[in-house]
Amino acid sequence: MSGTSPDFTARLRAVGLRPTRQRVALARLLFEGEHRHVTAEGLHAEVRATRLPVSLATVYNALNQFRDAGLLREVVVAPGRSYFDTNTGHHHHFFVEPDGELHDFPSDKVTIAGLPTPPKGTRLSRVDVIVRVRR
Amino acid sequence: MSGTSPDFTARLRAVGLRPTRQRVALARLLFEGEHRHVTAEGLHAEVRATRLPVSLATVYNALNQFRDAGLLREVVVAPGRSYFDTNTGHHHHFFVEPDGELHDFPSDKVTIAGLPTPPKGTRLSRVDVIVRVRR
DNA sequence: AAGTTGTTTAGAACAGTTCTAAAAACTGAA
DNA sequence: TTCAGTTTTTAGAACTGTTCTAAACAACTT
Numbered sequence A, B: 001m002s003g004t005s006p007d008f009t010a011r012l013r014a015v016g017l018r019p020t021r022q023r024v025a026l027a028r029l030l031f032e033g034e035h036r037h038v039t040a041e042g043l044h045a046e047v048r049a050t051r052l053p054v055s056l057a058t059v060y061n062a063l064n065q066f067r068d069a070g071l072l073r074e075v076v077v078a079p080g081r082s083y084f085d086t087n088t089g090h091h092h093h094f095f096v097e098p099d100g101e102l103h104d105f106p107s108d109k110v111t112i113a114g115l116p117t118p119p120k121g122t123r124l125s126r127v128d129v130i131v132r133v134r135r
Numbered sequence C: 001a002a003g004t005t006g007t008t009t010a011g012a013a014c015a016g017t018t019c020t021a022a023a024a025a026c027t028g029a030a
Numbered sequence D: 001t002t003c004a005g006t007t008t009t010t011a012g013a014a015c016t017g018t019t020c021t022a023a024a025c026a027a028c029t030t
Helices: A008-014 A021-031 A040-049 A056-068 B008-014 B023-032 B039-051 B056-068
Strands: A073-078 A081-085 A091-096 A100-105 A110-112 A123-134 B073-078 B081-085 B091-096 B101-106 B111-113 B123-134
Touching: A008 A021, A021 A040, A021 A056, A040 A056, A040 A081, A040 B023, A056 A081, A073 A091, A073 B073, A081 A100, B008 B023, B023 B039, B023 B056, B039 B056, B039 B081, B056 B081, B073 B091
Parallel strands: A091 A123, B091 B123
Antiparallel strands: A073 A081, A091 A100, A110 B111, A123 B123, B073 B081, B091 B101
16 A cells, blocks of 8 residues: 555546545546446446445436536547547557447657648547457 | 449449439439539438438438448547448548538548558458548 | 535437338339 | 339337436535
8 A cells, every 4th residue: 555545536526526425436436547438328227236326316426417518528439429538648448349349548659740630610639549340 | 424424223233232213313413423422411411402202211221331341431539420432442531520521531642651460360341541530 | 504506317308210010102924 | 013022111118327406414604
């Protein structure tokens, strides 16, 4: 137990969210280890496995709040399902098509040149690169 | 009427689809003019406006068949809604965030360098670049 | 401890899409 | 052309992922 033992209570408070039992449990699952990609259903199954009863609605609420607070990033790669990525830094994605697996790759080695300028009256918000692969 | 007056009946037959009244009507709407992006709901509204009654299920069926036949390409940019693009060539997309507008831009001026190699056991299928912009 | 406010919950509601089984339409052969 | 065989369409139900609702509950303030 050394280094940055993460205090989820404080971290939630810092973004203006009350550290409730379920939010802390979800934050622990999401932010404790390596970066990860989750769906609402998947995270719901995980948190229930910890014997803390959390409703699916709460998982959706928390994911949306965490995203709005900048703790998560939403990734849209497949129709009809949202992924949430704990890595909020600049990076892109591999998407393994049949199974829906998602992997990060850093954007710092990737250069994109020759992008056209945004349409009139708009400003750039983000550039997503999705490398779709098949088995 | 000169040049390539498009014979949708033949074009559908060429990809193994019977040229039914509703498929021909949908193909006309999709492929007659400029390239376009449609949603199932939007296309359904359009075809009904031509006074030919076509069910929403048929629009979904046709869009999926056209996509499977390589006549359309599905674009996933927003959670919970699929766009279909009549442009099946290499190109990328602008996505105007609040309104859900989608615009093509050619990929021939865009260079992407430094992409990592696909994970073991997979082969590259497609690289999507989505430039998200806001008003 | 009480009051205030924010959060969670189960279940209903909703949006987009797919499925079902019966009716209708296309096709090729006679 | 009519016929049989097959494919397609259809209305509506079903399904999936997500959001909403209003009541119960938990967190913060005093």
